[in-house]
Amino acid sequence: MKQIFSILLFAGLITACNSTKPASDDIQQSKNSTMSKKETVGTFLGAVMKGDTTTMRELANADYIQHNPFIPTGLEPFIQMLPVLQENGTTAENIRMFQDGNYVFMHNIWRNAKPFGADEMVSFDIIRLDDNGKVAEHWDAMTPLVKETASGRTQTDGPTTPTDLDKTDANKALAKAMVEDILMGKNPQKITDYISTEQYDQHNPGIKDGLSGIVEAVEYLTSKNNMFQYTKIHKVLGEGNFVLTISEGKWNGTTNVFYDLLRFENGKAVEHWDVIQPVPTTGLANNNGMFGGF
CATH class of the missing domain: 3.10.450.50 (Nuclear Transport Factor 2; Chain: A,)
Incomplete structure (x- = not known):
């Protein structure tokens, strides 16, 4: 649509x-x-x-x-x-x-x-x-918006219609556990429990497709002493096989909001889109906060 x-x-x-x-x-x-x-x-x-x-x-x-x-x-x-x-x-x-x-x-x-x-x-x-x-x-x-991406995909292309509406709660639980274990570092060795080894279409402009793309990105960011750190999940929203997590964390020396949209098939994440934005501290038009209300 x-x-x-x-x-x-x-x-x-x-x-x-x-x-x-x-x-x-x-x-x-x-x-x-x-x-x-x-x-x-x-x-x-x-x-x-x-x-x-x-x-x-x-x-x-x-x-x-x-x-x-x-x-x-x-x-x-x-x-x-x-x-x-x-x-x-x-x-x-x-x-x-x-x-x-x-x-x-x-x-x-x-x-x-x-x-x-x-x-x-x-x-x-x-x-x-x-x-x-x-x-x-x-x-x-x-x-x-970035014109040339590491995967060749755009930041927004891919499926748009939710399926598996009866699996919404299960997929939301998977997404939450995935963020906690992989992105928050609770059990990073469990990555293949959450992400498909056969397909992982990546829309982050700086990361290539597949698990190999994630590993390569992590190695690069770690070598630069600039690996992002997720510290708190504020909200998990989903419809069928699409789940959006809203998290807080550190990157580039600033506090950031991380919006991650995942698409699931058969209990594994097969596609990922995201938006990362630094949380501003000056020039604010309101005091409600980017995570307020969650």
């Missing part, structure tokens, strides 16, 4: 303000009762694209929580940012969308994205809907 969205779809992702019409609450409840969570998010984002503030107010909470460190909480401060983004002609393409309970998580490509740090960016975005089905909270992480 691929769609081209304007910057208004994803820049605020969770913008809302108070409705001045009390009757709109009844309208909103009716809409939410007939839409799935993915449809609610898609409808809300479409309303943002069109500037349909009535629908935005119906579908999103006034007191949304924003965890992108450079986007302020609240509608009016966000609106003040839009002219800069619109002047750059920033757009975003949604590559994947999944749902886990009240969370909808997405994999996106941004273009004309200089306001975010580079001409083209890759991101993971997470939206939480509250128990009334209203958009309530947003997290994300972004990294520059």
Whole structure:
């Protein structure tokens, strides 16, 4: 499922303000009762694209929580940012969308994205809907898009549709254990318990395919005394054979957020996408933190 969205779809992702019409609450409840969570998010984002503030107010909470460190909480401060983004002609393409309970998580490509740090960016975005089905909270992480990668794959290509929906919980448990044992160093010798020895399609731009690609990358980073260190798993989200882990760790002398998306087949990880972003400490637009709420 691929769609081209304007910057208004994803820049605020969770913008809302108070409705001045009390009757709109009844309208909103009716809409939410007939839409799935993915449809609610898609409808809300479409309303943002069109500037349909009535629908935005119906579908999103006034007191949304924003965890992108450079986007302020609240509608009016966000609106003040839009002219800069619109002047750059920033757009975003949604590559994947999944749902886990009240969370909808997405994999996106941004273009004309200089306001975010580079001409083209890759991101993971997470939206939480509250128990009334209203958009309530947003997290994300972004990294520059790389044209030439070690594996020859892009940072976003590959399957997009989840399968094995009855195995969601089992795959989430596998992903969590994999991060703990391999990336956090609990039992690194168990790597073949989690990663297929026959197929491991790699989308990290600096790592080649397969287990050999992982070994080569680890050896190189270790030789540079710059091996990344995962220290805490903050959230695990999944739908079927796709699982996203959100972790905290150290790399390049800074604290980073690590978003890792894994695809599983027959109990083994066969594909990996990621976004790694340093956690900023200055110039913050809000104090909610990139891991807050998890």
